[in-house]
Amino acid sequence: SCDLIGEERFVDRVNMLGNSLKKLCDNLSIFPIELTVPCIDSFALCHINLGEAMDGCSEAVQQFENGRTDKATAILKEQCNNIRSAFTSPTSVEDKADSKVKAFDALVNIMRYPLRLVVPSVELTSLTISALHTVLMVLPSVVGIPPGFMAAGYISKVLAPHSALPGAVIILVPLILATVTWLVYTVLFQYITQTCGL
Numbered sequence: 014s015c016d017l018i019g020e021e022r023f024v025d026r027v028n029m030l031g032n033s034l035k036k037l038c039d040n041l042s043i044f045p046i047e048l049t050v051p052c053i054d055s056f057a058l059c060h061i062n063l064g065e066a067m068d069g070c071s072e073a074v075q076q077f078e079n080g081r082t083d084k085a086t087a088i089l090k091e092q093c094n095n096i097r098s099a100f101t102s103p104t105s106v107e108d109k110a111d112s113k114v115k116a117f118d119a120l121v122n123i124m125r126y127p128l129r130l131v132v133p134s135v136e137l138t139s140l141t142i143s144a145l146h147t148v149l150m151v152l153p154s155v156v157g158i159p160p161g162f163m164a165a166g167y168i169s170k171v172l173a174p175h176s177a178l179p180g181a182v183i184i185l186v187p188l189i190l191a192t193v194t195w196l197v198y199t200v201l202f203q204y205i206t207q208t209c210g211l
Contacts, residue, residue, distance in 0.1 A: 034077055034085070038070040066092045137208055144204070159190045 044063055052059040069092035076085040163186055169179035 030082075031074075031077055034070075034074055034089075037089075038067070038074055041067050041070055061096065063096075066096055141208070159186050162186045 041063060046064045046067070047062055069088050073085040073088040073092075076082075076088065162182055166179040166182035166186070169176065170183065173179065
């Protein structure tokens with residue numbers, strides 16, 4: 014019997030069992046943790062929590078890798094029986110009521126899931142549109158002020174050539190305008206890179 018352990022067929026069977034176990038766990042992880050499905054023996058809805066089965070499957074893989082195949086088999090049988098019993102409709106009135114509540118909660122969570130993905134996008138779009146609307150509402154007034162100051166400075170300089178204030182306005186307004194424009198573009202660049210993840 015010890016000679017059979019070293020044979021290639023035996024090693025292949027052990028590897029096949031380990032691969033099947035890992036594939037089972039991978040298949041379980043594809044499904045949502047909570048499911049609401051029709052029961053096998055009636056038209057009632059059964060609530061299935063696959064979280065425990067996934068944990069049990071991971072534990073079975075770990076036991077198998079440690080060489081404890083009997084424990085891995087026992088864990089898999091227990092989880093299989095739990096999943097099978099979850100597909101049968103409850104018999105007592107309290108269990109039926111509890112099952113309906115769990116099924117309804119699972120259905121609500123399934124319906125909420127797409128909204129959880131959409132809401133941040135809608136919020137980001139709304140904030141961006143609001144920011145652009147605010148900028149476009151304020152922009153004409155802000156853009157019109159510096160040329161007005163410049164024109165007033167030139168007219169004042171023509172009327173009072175020895176006055177220093179109009180000359181200061183003519184020199185300072187372009188510097189202030191360039192600085193404010195640079196700040197606005199910096200804030201806009203930071204906002205775009207943060208929201209777009211660049």
